[in-house]
Amino acid sequence: MNIDNFWTVIETARTDAALASGDPGQAFASALVERLAATSKQTILEYQQCFDQLHGAIYRWDMWAAGYLIGGGCSDDAFMDFRAGLIAQGRQWYERAATAPDVLAHHPDVIAAAAEGSDEALFNETVNYAASYAYERINGDEDDCTFYDDYDQFCGPRSDQAPSDMGESFDFDDASEMQARFPGLARLFLDHSET
Numbered sequence: 001m002n003i004d005n006f007w008t009v010i011e012t013a014r015t016d017a018a019l020a021s022g023d024p025g026q027a028f029a030s031a032l033v034e035r036l037a038a039t040s041k042q043t044i045l046e047y048q049q050c051f052d053q054l055h056g057a058i059y060r061w062d063m064w065a066a067g068y069l070i071g072g073g074c075s076d077d078a079f080m081d082f083r084a085g086l087i088a089q090g091r092q093w094y095e096r097a098a099t100a101p102d103v104l105a106h107h108p109d110v111i112a113a114a115a116e117g118s119d120e121a122l123f124n125e126t127v128n129y130a131a132s133y134a135y136e137r138i139n140g141d142e143d144d145c146t147f148y149d150d151y152d153q154f155c156g157p158r159s160d161q162a163p164s165d166m167g168e169s170f171d172f173d174d175a176s177e178m179q180a181r182f183p184g185l186a187r188l189f190l191d192h193s194e195t
Helices: 005-018 024-037 041-057 062-069 077-089 089-098 101-106 109-114 125-141 145-153 175-181 183-189
Strands: none
Touching: 005 024, 005 077, 005 089, 024 041, 024 077, 024 125, 024 175, 041 077, 041 125, 041 145, 062 077, 062 089, 062 101, 062 175, 062 183, 077 089, 077 125, 077 183, 089 101, 101 109, 101 183, 125 145, 175 183
């Protein structure tokens, strides 16, 4: 699976999810699992490899700060979910945000979350595990843990450690710093909270 095929899977799952009722994030995750489970184990492993590359590429301080503003804080685990949720938004939003995270101030879900005082826009934990769920479904055993063993054999052990270069570190709790770096997101999430 190349990167174009990966994004086709994401976009197809987004289309499927748009037709479903209920929580949009959960609908997307379910549609993604369904799409992957309809392929092969090899395709699922290749999908996960692309996912890990994209997920790791935005493991940066500036992305974390964007997640921190949108989520009203952002732990290590929440940052993992934020990056997965950003991938779930599709190629265009992913690439735009990877270039300039403040562009997320224009995302309709982020705007709606700010207006509602919600801290859940773009965070999607289940997307992190879609490949393993699909793999388990193909194996016919939901308690099967072979996905991670097979994935390690396919491309080497996964690393949960931060990359060596995450860009410039800065204080997420310094409002003036955040306003200077993320004027759009700060306008949505900081300006009204300080009044």
